[in-house]
Amino acid sequence: MLKPILTAGLLALLTLPTHAQQLPKKKAILKTMTRANDYFMKKWPDTGKEIVTNKARPSNIWTRAVYYEGLMALYGVDKQQRYYDYAVDWGQKHKWGLNRGVETRNADNQCAGQTYLALYEIDPQPERMRDIKASIDLMVNSPQVDDWWWIDALQMAMPIYAKLGAMTQDTAYYGKMHRIYTYSKNQHGGEGLYNPQDQLWWRDKDFVPPYKEPNGEDCYWSRGNGWVVAAMVRVLDIMPKGAPHREEYEQMYLSMMKDLPPLQRPDGYWNVSLHDPTHFGGKELTGTALFTYGMAWGINHGLLDKQQYQPIIAKAWNAMQKECVHKDGFLGYVQGTGKEPKDGQPVSYTSKPDFEDYGLGCFLLAGTELVKLQDAPPAKTTAKN
Known part of the structure; x- marks a missing residue:
């Protein structure tokens, strides 16, 4: 009888809750974001300058567009004129146009429209919404x-449909968004890119079963699922209550929020392969930042329980700010572009991704929601999770 008693006692000790980390104060969060953003703005004083990696690309591609999503979020909590001017200058340098023109159907090319429409709402100059609305x-x-045959596309484009629907009060935008989203969820790759059992998404048809990770699990790419979380958050933030299909997006968001907490690493990050920590497992900023963004937003809007989720996001943010942000503001542990765990590796404190902009955008989205969390009175939680 002694052994079972000792085992039970040991298990009890092992399952005692550890001391929950605390979020930094609002000023400290803003200081960290400002340092990271200043690094980028100093490095890219010309907002229209081409981005040169393996080839030259215009600076209104998706990577830069995601950065400006983050910058506009930062401007929302820290109204520095230079942030607004930097975003306007970017739009003007591209004549408020899209990569590959109005005819493009590619969500990556349309992503810049999120910032164009945000700037239009601040100062409704027709040219700011002309091309994105036409597209x-x-x-x-x-x-x-x-x-939308790859799940990143949901974040790149869905918020634009939602915004145009809200701005024009034309439900045709909501309807079309839902039809394309539903095809991605239920049909792409054979039976859809969403797995309701695991409540996570395969990145594209290349990763649906029978594809397996080295440990035999399904391949759920961290940043890809982070894009889906961000898509749901941004759409829910825009669409008014009662808008067509809004409840479906809320349920998708809540389903993913249920699955992600147990997958967090002890150090606060999420692995690039959510179900296989042995496949390039380690610290990575972009997926971690997007999950932090989604969870903080949920607390702020009363959809997630603060007592349950705040320790999770505190651990994640503290890890990122302490271990990823260099003294000069450069961000380490950012996985480069790609579509699966092995892409852009190795990821380390000093590794430089092929594009530095989207990682900062993800980081700023997370930080601004944490600032709002510090500012807000306790939200009445509906505990839908």
């Missing part, structure tokens, strides 16, 4: 619904 209108008026 989405072509999509709305087309029968095609198979455009």
